[in-house]
Amino acid sequence: MRILGIDYGEKRIGLAVSDESQTLARELMILSPKEFWQQLNQLVSSQQISKIVIGWPLNMSGEETQKTKEVESFKLKVESMTGVKTETIDERLSSQMAQNISGEKKDLDSLAAQIILQNYLDKNK
Secondary structure (H helix, E strand, O other), rough: OEEEEOOOOOOEEEEEEEEEEEEEEEEEEEEEEHHHHHHHHEEEEOOOEEEEEEEEEEEOOOOOOOHHHHHHHHHHHHHHHHHEEEEEOOOOOOHHHHHHHOOOOOOOOHHHHHHHHHHHHHHHO
């Protein structure tokens, strides 16, 4: 079974998936919110997802923000739609890391999702 990593955004949602051993994360795709909700259950089924990890946005001092509240609502909706256990992990600096890795690449959402998921996998091994 695999883990799905999500980098939530209002305009784009980045997705990454683990390998079956839950050791390595790889970029999967970037979807609009509309596409995400339309494809979520099919994606969970086709990728054999047993857990979902969502980046948890905190400010640099570790406090919750307005974006954190949005992600909490998003998380609850994902859980209720899929029935899959959903966790969050601190995503501070994941977008900055994605930008540093990619250089000129513009759409970094799936790379940020990969970083979020890899951090989760590393932390839980």
